[in-house]
Amino acid sequence: MSNQEKPMSQRLTDVVVAADNLTQTVQDKIGNIDATVAAKSAEVDQKIASAETEFNNWKNSIVETINGLNVTKVGNEKHFSFERILSAGGYTREADGSDADYPYCANPQPPYYINMLEFKSGTNHLTYGDYGDYFKIEFMMCHRGMFATEGYTDHLIFTGTSYQDSVACQLEVKKIANDSSLSVFISEPNNLEKEIPLTNAMEGTILPVSYRSIGQGYNQGFARVSLKIDTRPHCGSTRAISVDTKYTSHLGQPAVNYITQEKPTWEQ
Numbered sequence: 001m002s003n004q005e006k007p008m009s010q011r012l013t014d015v016v017v018a019a020d021n022l023t024q025t026v027q028d029k030i031g032n033i034d035a036t037v038a039a040k041s042a043e044v045d046q047k048i049a050s051a052e053t054e055f056n057n058w059k060n061s062i063v064e065t066i067n068g069l070n071v072t073k074v075g076n077e078k079h080f081s082f083e084r085i086l087s088a089g090g091y092t093r094e095a096d097g098s099d100a101d102y103p104y105c106a107n108p109q110p111p112y113y114i115n116m117l118e119f120k121s122g123t124n125h126l127t128y129g130d131y132g133d134y135f136k137i138e139f140m141m142c143h144r145g146m147f148a149t150e151g152y153t154d155h156l157i158f159t160g161t162s163y164q165d166s167v168a169c170q171l172e173v174k175k176i177a178n179d180s181s182l183s184v185f186i187s188e189p190n191n192l193e194k195e196i197p198l199t200n201a202m203e204g205t206i207l208p209v210s211y212r213s214i215g216q217g218y219n220q221g222f223a224r225v226s227l228k229i230d231t232r233p234h235c236g237s238t239r240a241i242s243v244d245t246k247y248t249s250h251l252g253q254p255a256v257n258y259i260t261q262e263k264p265t266w267e268q
Helices: 008-062
Strands: 063-066 069-074 077-086 112-120 134-142 154-163 166-175 182-186 194-197 206-212 222-229 239-247
Touching: 008 069, 112 134, 112 239, 134 222, 154 206, 154 222, 166 222, 182 206, 206 222
Parallel strands: none
Antiparallel strands: 063 069, 069 077, 077 239, 112 222, 134 154, 134 239, 154 166, 166 206, 182 194, 182 222
């Protein structure tokens, strides 16, 4: 029977059936598209996750966070840096500060200790590094970025070695702001703690410094490259410090307390 010979009701039924079939075909196509998109999305997600894993593995091979600082590794050399503002205690015009030596200091601060690098020895590590291990540290301090202004600038460069039972360096004194703010600080097992004041007269000189002298044991705690800073001479003008450190010893690291107002000791 031709379509024309069919009753109207039959023709309408055929149209509905055809429409349903077309709708199902469209739904099937949509389902196929959705499945393809989902599969591709899963593939893309997997590739992204794999790429992130590869990136993190690569990053971890060159960047490690130690005591809150990122340490980058290039070959055998490791590097980290940090910056900080040190309080100078404020200024009082009335000269009624609590410290008779610095009456214009409104709130005199105790000294700061800057532990720029530390080496940890112990029962499993009987040296501070391997033969040939070295370190280089650059220290800068000034007020308001006035690095070219006399009386506001401190600039030091430490170049040294760290292996067997010794940590020692040659300290290049580039610039000193005044005679009473900055000192080398040394804590060792068998010697009294020591401070070496850095003065204007030392500018342009190279100073030998042993932060851990030989003959004090191969498993005697920490050896630290440290400075002591007294901000009272700068009352009213805060000090900004920056430290840039490179080293090779596998026993070197940023100090836990790299900026502190507690005196560091070799035991801890």
